[in-house]
Amino acid sequence: MAGRHSLFGPIDPAADAGWVDPPPRKGFFTDTSVCIGCKACEVACKEWNLLPDDGFELLGSSYDNTGALGSTTWRHVAFVEQGGRASVDLGMPGLGPPAPAPAAPAPGAGAVAGAPPGSEPPVSAAPAERPDFRWLMSSDVCKHCTHAACLDVCPTGSLFRTEFGTVVVQPDVCNGCGYCVPACPYGVIERRPGPAGDPLAGIAQKCTLCYDRLRSGAEPACAKACPTDSIQFGDVEELRERAAARLDVLRAAGQDEARLYGAEPDDGVGGTGAFFLLLDEPEVYGLPPDPVVTTKDLPHMFNRASAAAVALLAGAALSFLGRR
Amino acid sequence: MSPRGGGEPAVVPDAEFTSYYGRPVVKPAPWAADIPAYMFAGGLAAGSSLLAAGADLTSRPALRRSGRVTALAALGFSAAALVHDLGRPSRFLNMMRTVKLTSPMSVGTWILALYGPPAGLAAVAELAGVPGVPRRLGRVLGALGRPAGLAAGLLAPPVAAYTAVLLSDTATPSWHEAYRELPFVFVSSAAAAAGGAALLAVPAAQAGPARRLAVGGALAELLAEARMERSMGMTAEPLHQGGAGRLMRAAKLLTAAGAALTLLAGRRRPVAALAGAALLAGSACTRFGVVEAGLASARDPRYTVVPQRRRLAQAATRSPRA
Ligand code: SF4
Ligand code: SF4
Numbered sequence: 018m019a020g021r022h023s024l025f026g027p028i029d030p031a032a033d034a035g036w037v038d039p040p041p042r043k044g045f046f047t048d049t050s051v052c053i054g055c056k057a058c059e060v061a062c063k064e065w066n067l068l069p070d071d072g073f074e075l076l077g078s079s080y081d082n083t084g085a086l087g088s089t090t091w092r093h094v095a096f097v098e099q100g101g102r103a104s105v106d107l108g109m110p111g112l113g114p115p116a117p118a119p120a121a122p123a124p125g126a127g128a129v130a131g132a133p134p135g136s137e138p139p140v141s142a143a144p145a146e147r148p149d150f151r152w153l154m155s156s157d158v159c160k161h162c163t164h165a166a167c168l169d170v171c172p173t174g175s176l177f178r179t180e181f182g183t184v185v186v187q188p189d190v191c192n193g194c195g196y197c198v199p200a201c202p203y204g205v206i207e208r209r210p211g212p213a214g215d216p217l218a219g220i221a222q223k224c225t226l227c228y229d230r231l232r233s234g235a236e237p238a239c240a241k242a243c244p245t246d247s248i249q250f251g252d253v254e255e256l257r258e259r260a261a262a263r264l265d266v267l268r269a270a271g272q273d274e275a276r277l278y279g280a281e282p283d284d285g286v287g288g289t290g291a292f293f294l295l296l297d298e299p300e301v302y303g304l305p306p307d308p309v310v311t312t313k314d315l316p317h318m319f320n321r322a323s324a325a326a327v328a329l330l331a332g333a334a335l336s337f338l339g340r341r
Numbered sequence: 342m343s344p345r346g347g348g349e350p351a352v353v354p355d356a357e358f359t360s361y362y363g364r365p366v367v368k369p370a371p372w373a374a375d376i377p378a379y380m381f382a383g384g385l386a387a388g389s390s391l392l393a394a395g396a397d398l399t400s401r402p403a404l405r406r407s408g409r410v411t412a413l414a415a416l417g418f419s420a421a422a423l424v425h426d427l428g429r430p431s432r433f434l435n436m437m438r439t440v441k442l443t444s445p446m447s448v449g450t451w452i453l454a455l456y457g458p459p460a461g462l463a464a465v466a467e468l469a470g471v472p473g474v475p476r477r478l479g480r481v482l483g484a485l486g487r488p489a490g491l492a493a494g495l496l497a498p499p500v501a502a503y504t505a506v507l508l509s510d511t512a513t514p515s516w517h518e519a520y521r522e523l524p525f526v527f528v529s530s531a532a533a534a535a536g537g538a539a540l541l542a543v544p545a546a547q548a549g550p551a552r553r554l555a556v557g558g559a560l561a562e563l564l565a566e567a568r569m570e571r572s573m574g575m576t577a578e579p580l581h582q583g584g585a586g587r588l589m590r591a592a593k594l595l596t597a598a599g600a601a602l603t604l605l606a607g608r609r610r611p612v613a614a615l616a617g618a619a620l621l622a623g624s625a626c627t628r629f630g631v632v633e634a635g636l637a638s639a640r641d642p643r644y645t646v647v648p649q650r651r652r653l654a655q656a657a658t659r660s661p662r663a
Contacts, residue, residue, distance in 0.1 A: 024443070076362075078361075078362040081362075084364065085364055085365075087368075095361060097361065166511075166512065169443040169444065170443065170444045170445070170446065170510060170511075171441075171444060172436050172439075172441060172444045172446040172447035172450060173435055173436060173438060173439065173447075174438065174439040174441065190435070190438075192427055192432035192433075192435040192436060193427055193428055193432060194426075194427060194432075194436070194446060195370060195371040195372060196370075196444070196446050196507075196511075198368050198369075198370055198371055199367065199368065199369065199370035199511035199512060199513045199516070199635075199639065200510065200511045200512060201367065201368065201512060202367060202512040203366075203367070204365060204366055204367040204368040204512075205368075206368075207368055207371075208371045219428050298359065300358075300359050300360055300361070300366070300642070300646045300650075301359055301361065302361055303360065303361030303362075303364055303366060303642075304366070305366050305367070305645055305646065305649055306646060306649045306650050306653055307649040307650070307652055307653045308512070308649070311509075311510050311511055311512050311517055312443055312510065314509075314510075314517075314520060315443065315445075315506075315510055317520070318445075318505075318506045318509055318510060318520045318524075319506060321505075321506075321520065321521055321522075321523075321524050321525075322499075322502040322503060322505055322506045322524040323502070324524070324525075325498075325501075325502045325505070325524035325525045325527070325528045326498035326499050326501065326502040326524075326528065327498065328525065328528060328561075329387075329388075329391070329497075329498045329501055329502070329528040329529075329531065329532060330391070330495075330498045332532055332554065332557055332558065332561070333388075333391035333392065333394075333395060333494075333532070333550075333554060334395065335553070335557070336395070336536075336550040336551075336553035336554040336557060337395040337398075337399055337550045339549065339550075339553065
């Protein structure tokens with residue numbers, strides 16, 4: 018079960034974990050190109066999973082006052098305000114009359130800053146091609162990795178692979194060691210800080226892909242609540258096809274920066290069960306550009322540690338050679 | 342600030358770094374001082390068990406006694422630190438409900454569970470000759486002391502080494518990137534600490550092996566640490582900045598000073614004690630510094646994003662994808 022092959026590369030996670038005849042792997046395809054930032058998913062997740070509030074602070078990061086995924090936020094809607102680098106016509110109202118025809122393609126991303134007021138042609142010539150502002154909104158969630166570092170490193174077996182190929186914490190088994198927290202390459206799982214007395218305080222928490230709902234045949238609360246179908250739930254195989262088709266549509270429409278994130282089974286974590294269609298580089302949304310499950314290097318690490326242990330033994334023995 | 346060496350060409354300039362409101366990409370480990378203290382004490386215990394075993398085999402009773410007692414005390418301290426971190430003692434037992442080879446923490450728990458009893462027994466066996474202990478018990482203890490002490494000595498090296506894997510098997514940039522040399526840094530640091538503790542407690546006549554272990558460990562630690570920083574690329578930066586930087590500088594200084602004092606005048610008790618204290622402090626600073634540097638590297642998205650970008654760019658130049 019812990020063979021080298023199961024640490025890296027494409028596998029069927031549920032079968033690899035020992036499920037006999039598991040149902041098709043379930044997951045999310047989050048199409049951020051239709052996300053309207055309504056946060057219905059965040060709220061639905063909180064309500065269904067009885068998650069406490071995260072405090073009521075204004076973070077000063079656009080309309081995002083949640084900040085990040087964590088022990089009490091299992092869906093998080095990111096708001097990116099971008100000025101001066103869009104090459105995509107989102108149909109936003111611009112200044113001046115609409116451009117007659119697609120003009121010259123926009124130069125490299127990031128090249129053009131918003132033209133200062135009073136400067137000339139570009140503003141009226143082709144405003145639609147180069148809006149000097151755009152929104153990127155994306156609902157983030159646990160990726161339910163094919164190779165889940167959180168699950169691999171958990172010493173108690175509290176984190177387990179479900180028959181749906183997803184990754185779930187058993188709060189009654191977790192001992193709060195917090196090891197899963199730095200292991201996750203996406204910064205998802207977190208130990209719940211408090212409040213004292215809460216039975217879940219000190220316990221690692223994250224999205225379960227609504228394991229309880231899945232088992233009774235329902236779809237996860239966030240997908241159910243999403244009004245634009247930005248969050249789509251289903252069989253991962255089929256979702257990957259749907260995502261590829263949607264990417265083709267966007268690319269054909271000239272959205273050159275559109276890309277799939279996490280849909281490749283041969284990426285660093287063996288592909289994710291929850292993947293995304295993004296309109297910019299992953300790090301713009303707070304996602305790692307090339308995450309690799311850390312257990313990929315584990316055999317090498319154990320070899321190095323064994324060599325070091327032998328060196329210590331030899332060193333100690335050597336120090337007893339000689340007289341005094 | 343330019344990334345440090347590492348032999349990688351700077352394919353992607355740092356200027357292209359972007360992040361989501363500067364927020365961290367990966368989460369820092371939720372570990373307070375308990376964990377580096379636990380690692381330091383574990384290393385000290387392991388090194389001391391080795392010294393005790395060697396002393397037992399080469400008839401150095403004072404060195405044997407100090408090694409066994411130090412090992413037990415350090416082990417007790419590290420167990421207390423771990424339980425404090427977990428919150429409740431029962432949670433430590435919970436760690437034993439399964440054996441998981443993919444989890445360095447699970448493997449480490451089992452290594453400790455195997456090492457602890459013989460190490461403890463060997464220390465208790467030192468009561469054998471103490472007046473007031475019943476004769477019969479004394480004889481049993483005396484007979485058990487050597488096998489227990491030798492078993493503890495054999496199980497000690499993994500105790501010192503596994504904590505390095507514990508740190509590197511994470512997505513924390515400065516821990517993961519250190520995985521090649523960190524085990525060597527930690528075992529050398531354990532050797533220096535154990536040698537230092539023995540210098541404090543053992544008369545010079547019997548402390549020869551402790552002096553050699555201390556000096557050898559200190560030098561090996563300094564060398565391994567320098568190598569580690571070279572192989573870490575830009576993730577070595579946090580080892581030089583802020584609190585972690587101060588700790589690492591102190592670690593190097595104390596370790597070097599401890600080794601120098603031992604070499605120059607390690608046979609004079611006051612100097613030996615000073616050297617031992619410096620080596621112990623240096624070893625502790627190494628663990629605290631490495632842990633703190635990792636936490637700092639996790640808090641700054643730059644250390645997650647820039648190396649990954651660079652890796653992508655390198656992969657792209659190797660095999661241009663359609
Ligand atoms: S995203 Fe993180 S928490 Fe979710 S399955 Fe992957 S490693 Fe685990
Ligand atoms: S905090 Fe809980 S779920 Fe996370 S690794 Fe530790 S025992 Fe496992």
